[in-house]
Amino acid sequence: MSLPLEGIIVVDFTQLLSGPISTLRLSDLGARVIKIENKKHGDLSRVIYGESVQLCGDSSFFQAINRNKESLCLDLKDPEDKARAVKLIHQADVVVHNFRPGVMNRLGFSFEALRDINPNIVVGTISGYGSDGPWSKEPGQDLLVQSLSGFVWQSGSDHQGPVPAGLAIADMFAGSQLVQGILAALVSGESTFVEVSMLEAMLDFQFEALTLFYQDGGKQLKRSEVNGAHPLAGAPYGLYKTADGYLSIAMGSMDTLATLLNRPELANYDNQSVCYSSRDEIKQALKDTLVTNTTEHWLSIFEPTDIWCTEVLNWQQMLAHDGFKALDMLQTVQREGGENYVTTRCPIRIDGLPFKSPHGAPKLNQHYEALAKEFDL
Structure with a gap:
């Protein structure tokens, strides 16, 4: 070639x-x-x-x-x-x-x-x-x-x-x-x-954050106090410890998470603006719950319901995965x-x-x- x-x-x-x-x-x-x-x-x-x-x-x-x-x-x-x-x-x-x-x-x-x-x-x-x-x-x-x-x-x-x-x-x-x-x-x-x-x-x-900075009166972005991953993203965006590893969650319906996790209070946050302003409370609830079971368990119930998530891999795990080999x-x-x-x-x-x-x-x-x-x- x-x-x-x-x-x-x-x-x-x-x-x-x-x-x-x-x-x-x-x-x-x-x-x-x-x-x-x-x-x-x-x-x-x-x-x-x-x-x-x-x-x-x-x-x-x-x-x-x-x-x-x-x-x-x-x-x-x-x-x-x-x-x-x-x-x-x-x-x-x-x-x-x-x-x-x-x-x-x-x-x-x-x-x-x-x-x-x-x-x-x-x-x-x-x-x-x-x-x-x-x-x-x-x-x-x-x-x-x-x-x-x-x-x-x-x-x-x-x-x-x-x-x-x-x-x-x-x-x-x-x-x-x-x-x-x-x-x-x-x-x-x-x-x-x-x-x-x-x-x-x-x-x-940093074009996204700097553009917002100038449109938002020059305010410093505030990161999450709980499981911070992106200062402009609301909950559930973050990495969470499970019983045997870590789970990454990018986005998903709060109503769905409330049902799957048996945390009915999460349904009160099913609004994008609230998911940002109340992200620490939401993330704390997720953090407390996800640590009680394995990564595989949570993936098995999240993925079929269109919760965007994945396990967190180290290099050894990533290199051994068929997704990497492909x-x-x-x-x-x-x-x-x-x-x-x-x-x-x-x-x-x-x-x-x-x-x-x-x-x-x-x-x-x-x-x-x-x-x-x-x-x-």
Whole structure:
């Protein structure tokens, strides 16, 4: 199967997560990604995640987001290596970087300079907070961006204080949005400078809550005190402990729940506005009742009556489930030397087919000789 971006060459100056996740997706879609790494230590994520399991000599974090890329080590402050980078960029279609604002300019690779090298080049960049303003020079680290964006007040219950997401979502959203911008630029056929900041990505992610904030007189959203799951959702929306696990309930008629749970008082709340204003009382009643029996028991009586619910799975349970297996979301990739590891595949399907690649993440400077010969470096 031919891939949509076959023939596109991406020169990738990114490291850590936000940039590499964008070039990973471009690679999944068929682009050839040449990863430019620091000569001394390469991408910092090869070693910086000390708590991460080592996989094929690097961190599993690095392996997961840098598969199917080529590695070339260059020192952009060295005149000879800089000349090699210029030759490569001259033959490329896209340049991507996530240095702090101003760094590429100081290295002599501003957008204007890159366009002089290659008049058709598309340049994509990710920063923490944009190129202007009092935060522009601050480190664009995921937890810090989550904290500044207000997002940490959207999860959990109200008594918990701010609750960050357990994944680096600011990095991931920014990387995904940069891909959208780069694809739009490639479709336009014009040299384009595409900018995304992690903070703007997080603000866009909160479009619903922020729109309501401005329409509602600037009031801070109040989360549930009981089983908080979404500050804008009324009861029964939440996760509930059962006798042997947890149950997630998204929505359902209060009349129906009143009957099924033998809690007649719940029928008094069968109105959407009341379900929001009285959500803590409703959730407390559900919490007290659902813990008395098993998850399977509640599913057996809820699902036939159109209560939207599911069991809460851990990774072991999810990976063993037929629903996961049907997705075919895993692939085995191989690194130079024959080392194999299992990782996820691109989640996109086109014409019903998933995108997979057999190539693992590159070893540091693995492709120098081949690239030097091919691109006359």
